[in-house]
Amino acid sequence: MEYQISSGIVDSYFHKFKKILNVDVAIVGGGPSGLLAAYYLAKSGQNVVLFERKLAPGGGMWGGAMMFNEIVIQHEALPIIKDLGIDHKLYTDGLYVVDSLQATSALIYHASKARATLMNCISVEDVVIQDKRVGGVVINWAPVHREKLHVDPITVVSKAVLDATGHDCEVARILERKNGIKLNTPTGSVVGERSMSVYEAEKTTIENTKEIFPGLFVSGMAANGVSGSFRMGPIFGGMLLSGKKISEIILKSIHTLV
Ligand code: 48F
Numbered sequence: 001m002e003y004q005i006s007s008g009i010v011d012s013y014f015h016k017f018k019k020i021l022n023v024d025v026a027i028v029g030g031g032p033s034g035l036l037a038a039y040y041l042a043k044s045g046q047n048v049v050l051f052e053r054k055l056a057p058g059g060g061m062w063g064g065a066m067m068f069n070e071i072v073i074q075h076e077a078l079p080i081i082k083d084l085g086i087d088h089k090l091y092t093d094g095l096y097v098v099d100s101l102q103a104t105s106a107l108i109y110h111a112s113k114a115r116a117t118l119m120n121c122i123s124v125e126d127v128v129i130q131d132k133r134v135g136g137v138v139i140n141w142a143p144v145h146r147e148k149l150h151v152d153p154i155t156v157v158s159k160a161v162l163d164a165t166g167h168d169c170e171v172a173r174i175l176e177r178k179n180g181i182k183l184n185t186p187t188g189s190v191v192g193e194r195s196m197s198v199y200e201a202e203k204t205t206i207e208n209t210k211e212i213f214p215g216l217f218v219s220g221m222a223a224n225g226v227s228g229s230f231r232m233g234p235i236f237g238g239m240l241l242s243g244k245k246i247s248e249i250i251l252k253s254i255h256t257l258v
Contacts, residue, residue, distance in 0.1 A: 020049040020117050025250055026137045026158040027051070027116075028124040028171050031059025032236055033220025034164030035107040036080065036243030037250070042116035044251060049156065050116055053123040053142040058104040059166055060221075065234035069100045074202070077237030080244060084110050095235075103236070125153055127161060127175055127216070134161050134175065134215030159257055160250045162217045164243075167193060169225040175216060183226065184212045191228025193221070201232035209242040211253065219246040 025041050027034045030052030042048045050057070064070050073081055075094040084106045088096040112118055121142050128136035136157035144151045163171035172183060172190050182188040201224060208223035218226050219242045232238060 016117060019047070020119065021154075021156055023047045023049050023117075023156065023158045024254055025049075025160045025162060026124075026156055027162040027164055028137060029059065029164035029166060029220075029222070030054075030057025030108075030118065030120070031164060031166050031220055032061045032104075032107060032239040033223075033243035033246070034059070034162065035111045036240055037162055037164065037219055037247045038111040038116035038118070039084075039107070039114050040244055040247035041250060042111065042114035044247075046251070046254065048116040049158075050111065050118050051122045051124050051137070051139060052118070052120045053145075055120055057108050057118055057120060061100055061104040061107070061236065061239075064100040070097050071100045071103060072096065072235045072237075073098055073240070074235065074237040077240045080240045098236075124165075124171060125174075126178070127171060128155055128157060129179065130157075132214065134213060135159075137161055137171075159215075159254050160217060161215060162219060162246060162250065163212075163222045163226075164219045166221045167225060167231070169218070169222040171216065172212060172218060172222065172226045175213060181213060184210065185227045187228070190226045193225040194228060194230045196233060197230035198232045198235060201230035202235060202238040204229035205232070205238035205242050206245060209245045209249070211249065217246050217250055217253075219243055 024046040025048045027050040038050045073096045086103050086106050088098050091097045122139050123142045123145050124137045126138035127134045138153045140153040208227040211217050220239045
């Protein structure tokens with residue numbers, strides 16, 4: 001019995017790992033925008049992997065606001081909430097309140113059920129450059145980074161990479177720092193996020209959701225971060241709409257590659 005349990009896990013894990021070494025889309029970061037992009041892309045038949053360095057994907061959605069486990073969604077994002085079967089209550093003026101634990105677990109469940117492969121405890125530390133475009137990611141165990149162990153990584157190739165790393169815009173920063181290239185942002189570099197301005201931030205999150213370098217796409221707070229827009233705190237409609245928008249942009253881009 002002990003042997004079967006261990007070998008079942010090892011066989012199944014490495015089968016899964018092999019499948020994600022060459023994918024259509026590699027998503028970095030399991031916050032709301034990354035998870036929703038994973039859901040829509042997988043649903044439309046793409047081979048998708050999402051890497052999250054923490055034990056649980058979900059990013060900043062679990063914690064609501066100051067650990068009050070409720071979040072707010074504006075009416076524009078209601079079709080997505082309904083699509084995922086998440087309970088919602090109208091509070092005022094087109095703003096709905098949602099239980100943050102139910103919303104986050106629904107995003108994880110639906111992405112996984114649509115057959116996106118979710119890989120936790122893995123950090124993306126670099127990108128692959130092929131033919132002057134981003135063609136994949138370089139990964140390692142998150143504890144290897146935390147312990148600063150000198151261990152070489154593994155490479156995953158993909159047709160598209162999505163930076164959904166939130167406030168830190170980690171993938172875009174690595175690409176820029178290591179390669180001296182120009183990004184499709186107002187300054188050509190990662191501008192960095194500005195202070196709180198909810199209305200403006202929700203609007204620009206969607207506007208800034210785009211391809212910023214051939215093969216590298218941004219969504220969610222990373223989209224606002226690279227283009228120097230504002231933060232918005234515990235309202236999540238922009239994150240969801242950004243995740244949906246980037247899935248459509250990536251799909252189009254993959255079709256033009258073929
Ligand atoms: O920050 P996060 O939730 O991303 P998001 O989709 O949503 C932002 C909101 O949660 C909130 C907000 C809006 O209301 O302001 O902050 O933009 O999730 C990003 C995830 O990426 C993981 C990180 O642990 C988090 O769960 N992550 C970041 N860098 C890496 C990474 C990396 N290099 N490799 C793997 N995971």
